[in-house]
Amino acid sequence: MKRQIPLLIVIGLGLLFVVHTFVPHKISEDFYEWWQTWSKAISPFMVLLGIMSLFMVHSTKIKRKTANWQYSFVTLGGLLITAFVGFMWGTREGTPYMWLFKNIQMPMSATMFSLLAFYIASAAYKAFRARSVEATVLLLAAVIVMLGQVPLGAQISHWIPDTSKWILNVPNLASKRAITLGVGLGITATSLKILLGIERKYLGGD
Amino acid sequence: MFGTISNIVAAFLTLCIFSFLYKDNPFYKFAESLLVGVSMGYAIPLVYENAFIPYVYRPIFLQNKFLIIIPTLMGVLYIFRFSKNLSWLSRYPIVFGMAIVGMFVPMSLNARVLVQMRSTMLPLDNINTILIFIGVVTILMYFFFSKEHKGTYGKISNVGIWYMMVGFGASFGYTVMARISLLIGRIQFLLGECLGLIK
Numbered sequence: 001m002k003r004q005i006p007l008l009i010v011i012g013l014g015l016l017f018v019v020h021t022f023v024p025h026k027i028s029e030d031f032y033e034w035w036q037t038w039s040k041a042i043s044p045f046m047v048l049l050g051i052m053s054l055f056m057v058h059s060t061k062i063k064r065k066t067a068n069w070q071y072s073f074v075t076l077g078g079l080l081i082t083a084f085v086g087f088m089w090g091t092r093e094g095t096p097y098m099w100l101f102k103n104i105q106m107p108m109s110a111t112m113f114s115l116l117a118f119y120i121a122s123a124a125y126k127a128f129r130a131r132s133v134e135a136t137v138l139l140l141a142a143v144i145v146m147l148g149q150v151p152l153g154a155q156i157s158h159w160i161p162d163t164s165k166w167i168l169n170v171p172n173l174a175s176k177r178a179i180t181l182g183v184g185l186g187i188t189a190t191s192l193k194i195l196l197g198i199e200r201k202y203l204g205g206d
Numbered sequence: 207m208f209g210t211i212s213n214i215v216a217a218f219l220t221l222c223i224f225s226f227l228y229k230d231n232p233f234y235k236f237a238e239s240l241l242v243g244v245s246m247g248y249a250i251p252l253v254y255e256n257a258f259i260p261y262v263y264r265p266i267f268l269q270n271k272f273l274i275i276i277p278t279l280m281g282v283l284y285i286f287r288f289s290k291n292l293s294w295l296s297r298y299p300i301v302f303g304m305a306i307v308g309m310f311v312p313m314s315l316n317a318r319v320l321v322q323m324r325s326t327m328l329p330l331d332n333i334n335t336i337l338i339f340i341g342v343v344t345i346l347m348y349f350f351f352s353k354e355h356k357g358t359y360g361k362i363s364n365v366g367i368w369y370m371m372v373g374f375g376a377s378f379g380y381t382v383m384a385r386i387s388l389l390i391g392r393i394q395f396l397l398g399e400c401l402g403l404i405k
Contacts (some may be wrong), residue, residue: 002294006301013301017308035305038277040261042299045255045281052288071239078243086251088303097251099212105248107216107395108241110388111223117385118227120378134371141375142382151385163254167376170334174341175373176367179323182349183315184318191325195327202304 014195056080069162078104141167217400220392277302341369 013035020028058072082105086097124158126143127135147153148164222237262278280299287296300401326342328335347359348366355363398404 002297003298006297009298010301010304010307013305014308018311019307020314021292021309037261037274038280039275039303040257041265041277042281042284042302044253044262045278045284045299047249048281049284049287051246051250053306054242056288068235071235074236074239076296078240079247080243082244082247083250086248087254090346091251091255097248100244101248103212103216104219104240105244107392108219108223109245110238111220111392112238112241114385114389114392115223115226120382120385124378124382126338135365137371138378141372141381145376145379146383148337149379154340166334167372170337171341171369171372172376174338175345175370177326177338178342178345178349178369179373180318181322181346184314184322187314187318188311191307191314194304194307195311202300204293 003200006203007200011195011197018195051079126181141171213400217396220396224392340365345369 010017016031020032055076058076060066061069061072072151082097085100089095089097091097119120124139130138144160145164145167147156148161148167153160153164190199194202219237220250222233225231226234262274262281265274266278279300283295284297286292286294289295309357322342326339328339330336330339344362344366346366348355348363348370350363353359394404
């Protein structure tokens with residue numbers, strides 16, 4: 001019963017959602033609104049689960065003194081201080097909470113993502129060393145698209161921005177469209193498997 | 207003075223993360239751990255203000271919509287995920303959200319399959335439409351693994367690989383541009399706002 005009732009809820013509500021998509025009746029609209037209201041009420045507790053999970057992982061690391069356990073204090077400290085500051089002084093512009101966001105969170109996340117520029121360059125170098133025709137086509141397309149986005153490309157030749165536009169609108173579109181088709185069929189198949197109770201991994205063990 | 211302190215903090219943390227380019231080191235580990243903690247801490251008051259207050263607290267305590275107590279209790283069941291004996295209770299909020307897959311079946315089939323097919327099967331009256339059609343068909347043939355990719359079929363599916371490489375190259379180019387613009391932003395911050403070398 002621990003698995004059957006949740007499974008019946010998914011199948012029952014899921015089938016109602018299928019009906020809702022095809023039947024634009026008021027009852028159907030009300031059903032969707034009801035589901036949204038309840039889902040929004042459930043959603044804050046997902047974050048609570050995430051916080052608890054983070055606390056448990058890091059407190060276990062500290063307790064067992066595993067590798068780099070000292071940094072867990074930094075993570076937990078950062079979490080507690082930021083949350084406390086947010087609750088204490090609010091989240092509006094000019095508060096300490098926004099100071100933490102602008103001078104700690106935002107610069108660090110931007111730098112973290114900018115690091116990828118270096119790794120992408122090294123990946124491009126490795127791909128080029130592979131010397132396959134496909135890798136060359138990939139890099140050539142990447143270089144043309146990049147040059148097409150900056151003034152330098154137009155200064156070299158007006159063909160570069162034009163070719164860049166053509167790459168994006170024709171072969172790139174065809175590639176994205178075919179992949180979207182595959183993804184669509186995948187989503188439909190997986191959704192059907194969940195709806196029919198064939199896929200049950202989301203229920204977890206026991 | 208306060209602005210200077212703010213810049214010093216931001217510059218120090220930026221350099222801590224850039225130090226990873228040399229090798230993994232304690233400064234990077236410190237910044238990485240701090241980023242995880244601060245990001246999670248940043249989300250908590252926002253979720254409280256934008257989700258808990260309007261969708262839980264206000265309906266129950268101010269608008270007397272007591273039915274909302276049911277999804278609230280369902281949300282609380284998430285916490286049982288950590289209990290060995292009662293973890294099955296956390297399935298209820300999960301399956302409530304999971305039911306939306308019922309909507310995915312017709313919607314995904316329409317938006318991701320039928321609309322894409324319709325947009326591909328246009329009258330083949332210009333070279334670009336023909337090239338798009340050939341691209342979509344050859345890529346789909348490449349992903350059809352029930353037939354061995356040999357002979358004519360292999361050659362046709364090979365055309366699909368070329369299309370995909372151009373597509374991946376374009377995405378790669380865009381990603382590089384986005385990351386480099388972030389890098390330029392950080393260097394501008396370090397050299398301009400912190401050191402005053404760029405006006």
